[in-house]
Each structure stands twice: as C-alpha cells, then as structure tokens.
Amino acid sequence: MEAILNIYTVEEICRGFTYNEAEGKGLFGLSGRLTIQPEYQRNYLYAEQNGAREIAVIESILNSYPIGLIYFNKIDDQHLEVLDGQQRITSLGRFLTKKFAVRDKNGMEQYFDSLPEDKQSKILNTKLLVYECEGTESDIKEWFKTINIAGIPLNEQEVLNAVYSGSFVTRAKEEFSNSQNANINKWSAFIRGNVRRQDYLHTALEWVSRGNVSEYMSQHRNDTDIKELKTYFNSVLDWVNSVFEVVEKEMCSLPWGELYEKYHTKPYNPQQVKETQQRLYENYYVKNKRGIYEYILGGCQDTKLLEVRCFDEPTKKSVYARQTEEAKRHEVSNCPLCAIGHDANHARIWKLTEMDADHVTAWSKGGVTDITNCQMLCQAHNRAKGNK
Numbered sequence: 350m351e352a353i354l355n356i357y358t359v360e361e362i363c364r365g366f367t368y369n370e371a372e373g374k375g376l377f378g379l380s381g382r383l384t385i386q387p388e389y390q391r392n393y394l395y396a397e398q399n400g401a402r403e404i405a406v407i408e409s410i411l412n413s414y415p416i417g418l419i420y421f422n423k424i425d426d427q428h429l430e431v432l433d434g435q436q437r438i439t440s441l442g443r444f445l446t447k448k449f450a451v452r453d454k455n456g457m458e459q460y461f462d463s464l465p466e467d468k469q470s471k472i473l474n475t476k477l478l479v480y481e482c483e484g485t486e487s488d489i490k491e492w493f494k495t496i497n498i499a500g501i502p503l504n505e506q507e508v509l510n511a512v513y514s515g516s517f518v519t520r521a522k523e524e525f526s527n528s529q530n531a532n533i534n535k536w537s538a539f540i541r542g543n544v545r546r547q548d549y550l551h552t553a554l555e556w557v558s559r560g561n562v563s564e565y566m567s568q569h570r571n572d573t574d575i576k577e578l579k580t581y582f583n584s585v586l587d588w589v590n591s592v593f594e595v596v597e598k599e600m601c602s603l604p605w606g607e608l609y610e611k612y613h614t615k616p617y618n619p620q621q622v623k624e625t626q627q628r629l630y631e632n633y634y635v636k637n638k639r640g641i642y643e644y645i646l647g648g649c650q651d652t653k654l655l656e657v658r659c660f661d662e663p664t665k666k667s668v669y670a671r672q673t674e675e676a677k678r679h680e681v682s683n684c685p686l687c688a689i690g691h692d693a694n695h696a697r698i699w700k701l702t703e704m705d706a707d708h709v710t711a712w713s714k715g716g717v718t719d720i721t722n723c724q725m726l727c728q729a730h731n732r733a734k735g736n737k
C-alpha cells in the first residue's frame with residue numbers, strides 16, 4: 350500500500366459539493382472526483398445537537414486552529430473517496446452552501462455569504478492536509494490499525510516537517526525543537542506546548558509567516574539558513590520583554606506574533622505599562638486577565654477585552670426601584686435618557702427586564718462597579734451609549 354501527502358484548499362475540496370437532504374449525506378467534492386460518503390460510512394452526524402459540532406469546525410478554521418488530518422482512498426486515477434474526515438468535509442461543504450450559520454462576536458447569525466470578505470477568503474483558502482492511500486481495502490485497514498497502535502498520530506507541524514523535509518527543516522529543528530537549547534526555558538513563558546512535538550517551531554513559523562506556515566515552508570524548503578525565522582522570532586520576544594517588564598503566567602501562548610505586527614511601531618512607557626498592568630491584575634472586576642495585554646497595547650480603550658464583571662442583581666433591583674419611584678413622582682420615564690427626550694417614550698415606565706445597568710462614569714475612566722455609579726437605562730439607550 351502506498352500513501353502520499355497532498356494539500357488541498359477548502360475551496361478545492363468543496364468544489365461541486367452536494368448534500369442529500371433526504372439521506373442526510375454529503376455526497377461529492379473536488380468537482381465530482383471525490384465521494385465524500387461511501388456507502389459503508391456513517392451518516393452525517395455533525396448537524397445534531399443544534400449543529401454544535403459543524404459550527405465548531407467553521408469556528409476552528411476562522412480561529413486558524415487545525416482541524417486535523419484527512420485520509421482519502423484512491424480508487425483510480427480520477428476518483429477518490431473519504432476514509433476519514435467525511436464529517437469535517439461535510440461541515441465545510443454545508444457551510445459554503447449556506448445550510449447553517451455561525452454566530453459572530455456580537456451574537457449575530459452569519460451565513461457564509463454574509464461574512465466579511467476577508468473571513469470568506471480565509472475559509473476558502475485554508476489548506477487541508479490529506480493522506481491519499483492506495484491499496485486493497487484490507488491493506489488500508491491494516492495500515493490504519495498500525496498508525497493507531499503506534500499511538501500518537503502526527504500533529505500538523507510533524508506532518509509539515511515530513512512534507513517539506515530538507516535543509517531548512519533540519520536547521521529549524523536544531524533551533525526550535527531541541528530540548529537541549531538553553532533558551533527554551535525563557536521562551537516557555539510565552540509559548541505553550543511540547544518542544545519535541547514541534548510546538549515551539551510551529552509558533553516561530555506562524556509568527557514569521559503571519560499564519561501561512563505551509564506556504565512559508567514550501568518557499569524556504571531549500572534554504573541553508575534560518576536567519577529570517579530566527580530574527581523575527583527574537584524581535585517578537587524582545588519587543589514583548591521591552592514593553593512588559595513583569596512577566597505573568599497569563600502571557601503564555603497569547604498571539605504575540607499578531608500583537609507584534611499590530612503594535613510594535615507604537616511607543617510605550619514601560620514604567621507606566623507596569624503600573625497599569627499591576628492595577629488591572631489587582632482589580633476584582635477584571636475577569637479576563639489574558640485580555641489585559643492587548644487592552645494595554647491598544648491604549649486602554651477596548652474594555653471588552655477585559656470582560657469586566659457586571660453589577661449584581663441586588664444592585665440593579667435597588668437602583669431600579671429608586672429610579673422608578675422618582676420617575677413616577679415626576680411623571681417621566683424611569684429611563685433618564687428617555688425622560689429628557691420628547692418622543693413617545695418620554696413618560697414610559699419600563700419593566701426591570703426591559704432595562705440594563707450602566708456605569709454613570711465609564712469603567713475605563715475610573716468609574717467603580719457599585720451602587721454609587723449605577724444607573725438603569727432602557728435597552729435601546731444602553732446600547733446606544735455602549736457604542737460610543
């Protein structure tokens with residue numbers, strides 16, 4: 350039995366995708382050359398449980414997480430069928446043909462054609478690694494058993510190292526996959542994973558290639574040095590260390606390459622950064638400590654990154670009661686912004702469930718999250734204020 354590795358884009362694999370609604374099967378891809386669901390395969394399961402699994406496939410791709418290896422069986426020169434990966438491929442095909450939607454950051458449902466163009470092309474251009482096996486069915490089954498007994502399947506970077514083996518990979522592994530390298534300890538503050546399973550090399554490649562690892566490896570396959578890879582990697586970490594003097598455990602595995610690209614030309618005062626960082630760490634209301642870094646780099650504007658804790662229920666109820674009582678006395682709305690307006694809501698008394706709690710002085714401007722700084726606004730006004 351023979352197996353070769355191939356790389357296809359999502360667009361190629363899903364070209365000509367058809368889905369049989371009646372039988373619940375994804376049928377064809379690769380312009381008809383690929384049978385996605387041979388008779389002996391299970392039916393499509395990822396649409397169950399409200400599609401949680403098929404949505405996860407799309408979200409993985411949008412987040413640049415690998416969705417794993419795929420195996421095809423080569424029937425003849427023109428025809429392939431899916432041995433392993435039919436559920437993932439069917440999810441992709443169903444999304445591209447608008448059979449289901451994912452939710453964006455604001456909780457809005459987005460079908461493929463309503464996604465922004467850069468996200469559409471990210472999905473279409475995502476590369477999938479495919480093993481194409483050729484042999485008798487028993488050969489293939491035997492081989493499957495072997496790779497499973499061998500236990501740990503190859504991860505994405507291990508496969509890429511095999512595909513693009515050559516002088517570049519050899520040099521790169523000496524530097525980034527060598528547990529004897531004295532720098533590993535220092536790097537481990539920012540990179541998570543296993544040196545020998547190529548996680549450090551993968552991160553270094555992701556950074557220098559801006560996420561296009563396989564393309565980069567193919568371009569540099571025959572390079573005899575890794576100068577650019579090494580220099581870029583060190584620039585990113587030197588920059589992080591120069592901005593943030595205090596290293597916290599939440600800094601591990603943040604997307605430092607992306608943050609470097611976005612912010613490294615901006616000036617920062619390390620002393621000020623250190624104080625802000627400490628203040629945010631001590632602040633009970635900051636729920637997402639990992640968000641502190643991008644928040645600081647972005648000039649302390651985007652509080653969404655911090656997932657600030659909200660007002661608690663007793664506070665909301667008591668502020669609501671006070672506002673409503675006062676509003677009724679003056680015959681105006683219990684939403685202070687409706688009350689100063691002149692439209693139909695001027696005197697409207699909203700129910701508690703129709704209102705949201707708002708910081709009078711914005712949290713980012715030092716406003717506290719307690720009853721002294723809480724007002725209830727109708728949902729429309731709260732939303733309008735939040736967008737400013």
Ligand SMILES: [Zn+2]
Nearest residue numbers: 684687727730
């Ligand atoms: Zn209002």
